[in-house]
Amino acid sequence: MAKPLVKVAGLSRYFDVSAPWLNRVLDGQPRLMLRAVDGIDFEINKGETLALVGESGCGKSTVARLVVGLYRPSTGSIVFDGVDMAGLGGRAEMAPIRRRLQMIFQDPYASLNPRWRVSAIVSEPIRAFNLIKDEAAIVARVGQLLRQVGLSPVDGEKYPHEFSGGQRQRISIARALSSQPEFLVCDEPTSALDVSVQAQILNLMKDLQRQLGLTYLFISHNLAVVRHIADRVGVMYLGRLAEIGPKSTVFSLPRHPYTRMLLDTIPDLDMTGRQRTPVAGEVPNPINPPSGCAFHPRCPFANDRCRSERPEPKLNDTGSITACHAVEEGRLPAGPLTAAA
Amino acid sequence: MAALLEVEHLRIEFPTRRGTLVAVDDISLQIAEGEVLGVVGESGAGKSLTGTAIIGLLEPPGRIAAGEIRLMGRRIDNLPYEEMRKIRGKQIGAVFQDPLTSLNPLYSVGRQLVETIQTHTDMSPTQARTRALELLHEVGIPAAERRIDHYPHQFSGGMRQRVVIALALCVNPKLVIADEPTTALDVSIQAQIIALLKRLCRDHGTAIMLITHDMGVIAETADRVAVMYAGRIAEIGPVRSVIKEAKHPYSHGLMGSIPKINDEKERLDQIEGSMPRLTEIPPGCAFNPRCPHVFDRCRVERPELLDTGVTQASCWLYAHG
Amino acid sequence: MAIWRNFTDLVRRFLASDVYYSFKRSPTVVVAFALTMLFMVSAAFAPWIVPHNTYEVATLNLMDAFLPPAWVQGGKLTYLLGTDDQGRDVFSTIILGARVSLLVGFASVALALTMGVALGLIAGYVGGVTDSVIMRVADVKLSFPAILIVLLIDGVARGILPRDVHDKAAVYVIVLAIGLSTWIQYARTVRGLTLVEKNKEYVQAARVIGLHPMLIMFRHVLPNVMGPVLVIGTLGLGIAVLTESTLSFLGVGVPPTEPSLGTLIRIGNNFLFSGEWWMAIFPGLFLVILVLSVNLLGDWLRDALNPKLR
Numbered sequence A: 001m002a003k004p005l006v007k008v009a010g011l012s013r014y015f016d017v018s019a020p021w022l023n024r025v026l027d028g029q030p031r032l033m034l035r036a037v038d039g040i041d042f043e044i045n046k047g048e049t050l051a052l053v054g055e056s057g058c059g060k061s062t063v064a065r066l067v068v069g070l071y072r073p074s075t076g077s078i079v080f081d082g083v084d085m086a087g088l089g090g091r092a093e094m095a096p097i098r099r100r101l102q103m104i105f106q107d108p109y110a111s112l113n114p115r116w117r118v119s120a121i122v123s124e125p126i127r128a129f130n131l132i133k134d135e136a137a138i139v140a141r142v143g144q145l146l147r148q149v150g151l152s153p154v155d156g157e158k159y160p161h162e163f164s165g166g167q168r169q170r171i172s173i174a175r176a177l178s179s180q181p182e183f184l185v186c187d188e189p190t191s192a193l194d195v196s197v198q199a200q201i202l203n204l205m206k207d208l209q210r211q212l213g214l215t216y217l218f219i220s221h222n223l224a225v226v227r228h229i230a231d232r233v234g235v236m237y238l239g240r241l242a243e244i245g246p247k248s249t250v251f252s253l254p255r256h257p258y259t260r261m262l263l264d265t266i267p268d269l270d271m272t273g274r275q276r277t278p279v280a281g282e283v284p285n286p287i288n289p290p291s292g293c294a295f296h297p298r299c300p301f302a303n304d305r306c307r308s309e310r311p312e313p314k315l316n317d318t319g320s321i322t323a324c325h326a327v328e329e330g331r332l333p334a335g336p337l338t339a340a341a
Numbered sequence B: 001m002a003a004l005l006e007v008e009h010l011r012i013e014f015p016t017r018r019g020t021l022v023a024v025d026d027i028s029l030q031i032a033e034g035e036v037l038g039v040v041g042e043s044g045a046g047k048s049l050t051g052t053a054i055i056g057l058l059e060p061p062g063r064i065a066a067g068e069i070r071l072m073g074r075r076i077d078n079l080p081y082e083e084m085r086k087i088r089g090k091q092i093g094a095v096f097q098d099p100l101t102s103l104n105p106l107y108s109v110g111r112q113l114v115e116t117i118q119t120h121t122d123m124s125p126t127q128a129r130t131r132a133l134e135l136l137h138e139v140g141i142p143a144a145e146r147r148i149d150h151y152p153h154q155f156s157g158g159m160r161q162r163v164v165i166a167l168a169l170c171v172n173p174k175l176v177i178a179d180e181p182t183t184a185l186d187v188s189i190q191a192q193i194i195a196l197l198k199r200l201c202r203d204h205g206t207a208i209m210l211i212t213h214d215m216g217v218i219a220e221t222a223d224r225v226a227v228m229y230a231g232r233i234a235e236i237g238p239v240r241s242v243i244k245e246a247k248h249p250y251s252h253g254l255m256g257s258i259p260k261i262n263d264e265k266e267r268l269d270q271i272e273g274s275m276p277r278l279t280e281i282p283p284g285c286a287f288n289p290r291c292p293h294v295f296d297r298c299r300v301e302r303p304e305l306l307d308t309g310v311t312q313a314s315c316w317l318y319a320h321g
Numbered sequence C: 001m002a003i004w005r006n007f008t009d010l011v012r013r014f015l016a017s018d019v020y021y022s023f024k025r026s027p028t029v030v031v032a033f034a035l036t037m038l039f040m041v042s043a044a045f046a047p048w049i050v051p052h053n054t055y056e057v058a059t060l061n062l063m064d065a066f067l068p069p070a071w072v073q074g075g076k077l078t079y080l081l082g083t084d085d086q087g088r089d090v091f092s093t094i095i096l097g098a099r100v101s102l103l104v105g106f107a108s109v110a111l112a113l114t115m116g117v118a119l120g121l122i123a124g125y126v127g128g129v130t131d132s133v134i135m136r137v138a139d140v141k142l143s144f145p146a147i148l149i150v151l152l153i154d155g156v157a158r159g160i161l162p163r164d165v166h167d168k169a170a171v172y173v174i175v176l177a178i179g180l181s182t183w184i185q186y187a188r189t190v191r192g193l194t195l196v197e198k199n200k201e202y203v204q205a206a207r208v209i210g211l212h213p214m215l216i217m218f219r220h221v222l223p224n225v226m227g228p229v230l231v232i233g234t235l236g237l238g239i240a241v242l243t244e245s246t247l248s249f250l251g252v253g254v255p256p257t258e259p260s261l262g263t264l265i266r267i268g269n270n271f272l273f274s275g276e277w278w279m280a281i282f283p284g285l286f287l288v289i290l291v292l293s294v295n296l297l298g299d300w301l302r303d304a305l306n307p308k309l310r
Helices: A021-027 A060-067 A091-100 A118-128 A135-148 A153-157 A165-177 A195-212 A223-229 A247-252 A257-264 A304-308 A325-329 B047-054 B081-090 B109-120 B125-138 B157-169 B187-204 B215-221 B239-244 B249-257 B296-300 C002-016 C018-025 C027-044 C090-126 C128-142 C146-160 C163-198 C201-208 C213-250 C261-274 C278-305
Strands: A006-016 A033-044 A049-053 A075-080 A101-104 A183-187 A215-220 A232-237 A240-246 B003-016 B019-032 B036-040 B063-071 B092-095 B175-179 B207-212 B224-229 B232-238
Touching: A006 A060, A033 A060, A033 A075, A033 A232, A033 A240, A049 A060, A049 A223, A060 A183, A060 A215, A091 A101, A101 A165, A101 C201, A118 A135, A118 A153, A118 A165, A135 A153, A135 A165, A165 A195, A195 A223, A195 B249, A215 A223, A223 A247, A232 A247, A232 A257, A240 A247, A240 A257, A257 B187, A304 A325, B003 B047, B003 B207, B019 B047, B019 B063, B019 B207, B019 B232, B036 B047, B036 B215, B047 B063, B047 B175, B047 B207, B081 B092, B081 B109, B092 B157, B109 B125, B109 B157, B125 B157, B157 B187, B187 B207, B187 B215, B207 B215, B215 B239, B224 B239, B224 B249, B232 B239, B232 B249, B239 B249, C002 C018, C018 C027, C018 C278, C027 C090, C027 C278, C090 C128, C090 C163, C090 C213, C090 C261, C090 C278, C128 C163, C146 C163, C146 C213, C163 C213, C201 C213, C213 C261, C213 C278, C261 C278
Parallel strands: A049 A215, A049 A232, A101 A183, A183 A215, B036 B207, B036 B224, B092 B175, B175 B207
Antiparallel strands: A006 A033, A006 A075, A232 A240, B003 B019, B003 B063, B224 B232
């Protein structure tokens, strides 16, 4: 198999959420650390899409921001095409890597500077990386990019507020593509859009991936969208990967109890009359996560080992990787969970 | 079955300096007792405004320009504020998207429940508190006896939405307007809240107008569904028929554009373009510039809701029958 | 060419904007705007439009001192609003005085604005220790009344500068003093807005491509925080003019040879009870109208730019 384009190992990011120093000392409180991402590993091969799913607060957006370098990892490494990004010091050293990875954001209303013309927004990465020197060539390139995402070159003269949400997301994509990146990190790129517009954007992203050979890290909370766009899927829970594997395996042969429950919560559009079993309970506070396996308070299969010992990721015979004692010990029935729960 | 709520030719306008915007244009629908009517549409389709107009909370400068809203045969769209306030809460409950804004952060949830109960009934404070406890139990708040004196910020998002639902159900209203009740919640919590709404509706015979952009929620919950587009109803009918065999080209396209969990297709069906802004609604059928089946009549004449067999669709394709 | 296109585009966008619409709809604001413009234009061209150049000591005639306004018995038509104790035309001194007042106002607002916006941007964007240091300095400044700081700076300047040098530099000292005591407001507002803007995704997008923080601050964040700054600036102009007048009235402001409105009121105040009321009343009236117009304009701008009130 080819060398992965992105390799993430033992990645963690902690945020200090304690009260200001003086208040802390006066009240005698300890430092509070929020473990947004707590030791995860994954690889993304060239040309494929890895999707990370999970509920809010599971750390999936933090992973996206770590990978593009908006945050520095607390521990662990991110290796992009053989280069460890943590080892790069200055802005100049980072630039060649930065050009090759770009990001698409969730909120099409906040991701474009309202005071800038679309042409200036789209050409910003070109100018920042000094890719094209000639002004006329930049204009031509912007026009070409806008056409590529389904807009017209004359749209470059307009301001963001003149566009609908879906069109703005297209502009965002054009900006991301302008530095000719190989790797796009997409943080919930369609969750602020209406479904019919979401379909347009998802189709566009798939087309672009095929044409340009792009690699995607796709963050979403919507399992149906992930099923549609991803090649491989990682399910995150409280900063850790519960399960990661090829899409077909994760969706048809889910092993981790959380994955199974999550799949069970998807509203049934086919009207099969399937009874859904909602996951009991809610996501715990990540500042004070449960001991052992973070999912154990909501898990019907939890035993003493789950409450005390953190499960390590293990490769299953199906090709997916699961961090679960019950799966490892073969305590779980392979079929649907409803019978057991 | 007698209709509980009847909306007839409702039109909501926003006067602005660039002319009057028609946000909701000639909408008619009925909700029977104990029925769940889903209202879907993209943002700006006018679905939330319709709901707000029914509970009489339309914010000026928006106003009802034409049409009638009747609850159990009684006209409620022209009632003075005080009378409408009595109907709200007693006969119509409301659940909104953001549970935090529906609750007063300065009062404990128990106090808010007790106050609402006492406003609409003549229960004593002790009776009202007992009722409030019952309600909290019913919506599935664990340790309700302890939680009743907690403040809204001490509850998680899902628990808060449960409190809001309890508040809406305080005095057994006939109708609950639920405007995107699950949108702000996580998928696993979403399923819990949908299950709760369904159960309550079944147990109390409450009718629900469920406004959402999430077709999945509708499929799980609603009996009938109205698909809105650019301030008009594109199609209305039994939820199964609309999802499985939508007749209006818009609702058909909408269904095709939803990624499905057990459907392995390479590309999603997509409707080209986007919904027009309120200032740029085309003449004739509002959907005509995006419609794959458009013909001359669509561009000039606006279609009424026409029978298509099981559903009704406002589309000229069904004019011949 | 590009500049012209940008300019016409700006004008077109302004005429179509809600701000212009709300301006047209409010007669008070239109009047306030007209008055402010009138003051500013007349102040700008004062030396060419005043009937008597009162700075030219040679043209003054002591025989014309203490003349009442033209419509009062004993007034001369050439001295519309009367003359002062040195025979200077009150109308001319007011226009020339308003010029000094506005000059000080604009200059000190410009100083405070530049300082405040730059420090606020840096504090908000960089955060951490930088933020703490800048904002603590601001907090300390806030615990003194502005006028005290101004008096302190002016006092120090008087102490270290020889008298004649100080008279020449008086205007600069006052500008510096007012500027230094009012930048905090800009800094706090800009810092708050920057904290909001820097978490928006367009700023993150700029960070993803590795743009220098300075470029992000000034090209991305700055244009998006300038609205409220303009409002504070407008309101600040009124306050600066008033502060300058107060100082001059107290005798620590600009020298009486080139009087500002405040100086004129101080001079007139000495004669108020001996019957020569016009020397204090007219400059005072002008000051009130000027500050009122500017403040009305600022208040309106604040409301017009606030989407919540629209």
